[in-house]
Amino acid sequence: GWARKKGEGGETRGRSREMHSGRGGARMIARVMGRGTAPAAAPAGARGMASMAWRMIHGAFDFEASMKTMMPGVGGLDAAAIDAAQKQAPAQTRLVEKSDVKISTLENGARVVSIDQGALTSSVGMFWNAGSRYETQESAGAAHVMELLAFKGSLKRSKLQMTRDMERLGANFGTASTRDVITFAADGMRSNALEMFHTLAEASMHPAILDYDREPAYTEAMQAGLTELAGYLDSQSKKKDPDTIVMENLHAAAFEGNTLGLPMWAAGSAARRLTPQVLSDYVRSYQSGDRVAVCGINVEHEALVDAAAQVLSGLPPSSGVPMAKARYTGGERRVAGSGGSAAVSIAFEACTWSDDDLVAQCVLNTLLGGGGSFSSGGPGKGMYTKLYTNCLNGNDWLINISVVNQVYQDSGLFGISATADADRLPQLVDLVMQQCAQMAKGISSQQLSRAKNMAASGLLINLESRGVLCEDMGRQVLATGTYVDAAELVAQIQKVTVADLERVAERMLAKRPTVSIYGELYGAPSFLEIEHSLKSNTTQTLSK
Numbered sequence: 001g002w003a004r005k006k007g008e009g010g011e012t013r014g015r016s017r018e019m020h021s022g023r024g025g026a027r028m029i030a031r032v033m034g035r036g037t038a039p040a041a042a043p044a045g046a047r048g049m050a051s052m053a054w055r056m057i058h059g060a061f062d063f064e065a066s067m068k069t070m071m072p073g074v075g076g077l078d079a080a081a082i083d084a085a086q087k088q089a090p091a092q093t094r095l096v097e098k099s100d101v102k103i104s105t106l107e108n109g110a111r112v113v114s115i116d117q118g119a120l121t122s123s124v125g126m127f128w129n130a131g132s133r134y135e136t137q138e139s140a141g142a143a144h145v146m147e148l149l150a151f152k153g154s155l156k157r158s159k160l161q162m163t164r165d166m167e168r169l170g171a172n173f174g175t176a177s178t179r180d181v182i183t184f185a186a187d188g189m190r191s192n193a194l195e196m197f198h199t200l201a202e203a204s205m206h207p208a209i210l211d212y213d214r215e216p217a218y219t220e221a222m223q224a225g226l227t228e229l230a231g232y233l234d235s236q237s238k239k240k241d242p243d244t245i246v247m248e249n250l251h252a253a254a255f256e257g258n259t260l261g262l263p264m265w266a267a268g269s270a271a272r273r274l275t276p277q278v279l280s281d282y283v284r285s286y287q288s289g290d291r292v293a294v295c296g297i298n299v300e301h302e303a304l305v306d307a308a309a310q311v312l313s314g315l316p317p318s319s320g321v322p323m324a325k326a327r328y329t330g331g332e333r334r335v336a337g338s339g340g341s342a343a344v345s346i347a348f349e350a351c352t353w354s355d356d357d358l359v360a361q362c363v364l365n366t367l368l369g370g371g372g373s374f375s376s377g378g379p380g381k382g383m384y385t386k387l388y389t390n391c392l393n394g395n396d397w398l399i400n401i402s403v404v405n406q407v408y409q410d411s412g413l414f415g416i417s418a419t420a421d422a423d424r425l426p427q428l429v430d431l432v433m434q435q436c437a438q439m440a441k442g443i444s445s446q447q448l449s450r451a452k453n454m455a456a457s458g459l460l461i462n463l464e465s466r467g468v469l470c471e472d473m474g475r476q477v478l479a480t481g482t483y484v485d486a487a488e489l490v491a492q493i494q495k496v497t498v499a500d501l502e503r504v505a506e507r508m509l510a511k512r513p514t515v516s517i518y519g520e521l522y523g524a525p526s527f528l529e530i531e532h533s534l535k536s537n538t539t540q541t542l543s544k
Helices: 010-020 024-032 044-058 079-088 141-148 157-170 188-204 216-237 241-256 267-275 275-285 302-312 357-369 384-393 422-437 445-462 466-480 486-494 499-509 527-543
Strands: 103-106 111-115 121-128 172-177 184-190 290-295 329-336 342-350 370-372 396-406 412-421 513-517
Touching: 010 024, 079 275, 103 267, 103 302, 111 302, 111 466, 121 188, 121 466, 141 172, 157 188, 172 188, 172 290, 184 188, 184 466, 184 486, 188 290, 188 302, 188 466, 216 267, 216 275, 241 396, 241 412, 241 513, 329 422, 342 396, 342 422, 342 499, 357 384, 357 396, 357 445, 357 486, 357 499, 370 384, 384 396, 384 422, 396 422, 422 513, 422 527, 445 486, 445 499, 445 513, 466 527, 499 513
Parallel strands: 111 290, 329 513
Antiparallel strands: 103 111, 121 184, 121 290, 172 184, 342 412, 342 513, 370 396, 396 412
């Protein structure tokens, strides 16, 4: 029950969310009844048996009730309660402003941030400074494995009990591990927000793995589950597309052997080396007040603070282990691969979350744009961005080209990534090199104005999503302890000038490049040739 096999996995994640949101029962009935296929005509005796089977199925799922009466155990809509809640909550008629956001810090340094927009649905999240960058050689792959094992029981509830309780809430639960943050999040009704938070805290702080040494048989069962999970990860690794491989290798080359360069995805070999004790130690290693932030949307702030204090007050203020700083090295990674496409990424060290040039870098990201060769036109599609007009419009062999813009607390990566037909790898490398060297060259006032408007509108559209807003607030507070609202960011975007973009580009291009290549490597230029060409083109660009 620990492993996520092919029929349960990524596939698994969709099914898990489906079950937790209360849709699993209907799907299960559809499977039992043949997924809605039209039945053939049957004789009377067969119809009688089918009727009995139908009643048995209904009884098995507790649906033995008239369609005209309320389901047993399910209350009706309380119109008076809904009307009262809408009158008490503030109307959602404007953008989130800094004055609307409430931030509290517990005695041990844990932070709680919330905003109430007046809706009847809520989002709650717990954000931990964890992820693959905090792993050691012994615990490599632990963050990804713990993501796959999330919500599969705890020290307080079995997997079955936790699943049933989550289904009862009718909420969506999920978790995601990145290089620097592990997120546990839930969406559901406002009335269940605090219960959702307690479920997130239980899943992230008290997973069943912590009880691995309860008895020998239990430990052996957990180890067997990890072995089964390793087989699933082996099968998933074979499905990785060139873009995923190139991006993973780009980080590995940019931060050789440290922090952000460590693998984000657990390989089957890594999962086989992991033991329940190593996973347990990893979970405990990031549980401290200075490494967690709690965020709630449409939740009463004082109630959320009280709930957070109840579950987080026992954490120490600090784990006692200083966070290793990301060390950018630059370099290259090449993977020989056969198939129908080749992929190239070239990037440079870029801004951190707290860098003054971050907004200008994001505007440059929007200005360069890019996309796929089969994208259809239309407002907001970016068909007039530089990578579209300079690359996709004139090279029919190009499959896609886009910007790499990865931002972390203590470093970042910015560059260009592209995919093309397998036999075009040398030309693809040349094209990406040229676009990197000229990323801030020849920017007109019209291009700048369009890029700023697109960046601002994209920001505002994204923040209309409650889930995106929850992640944005939680990760900002986790990284900086403060929150910069949309209005302030839009104002900063409108202040960006061509000179700002040129300065940001010059700053990045002065660093040693990072190159990641996948495909049939014959004829591709060497790293030294790429580095020399970038320096030459950069010098020519900056001198013009």
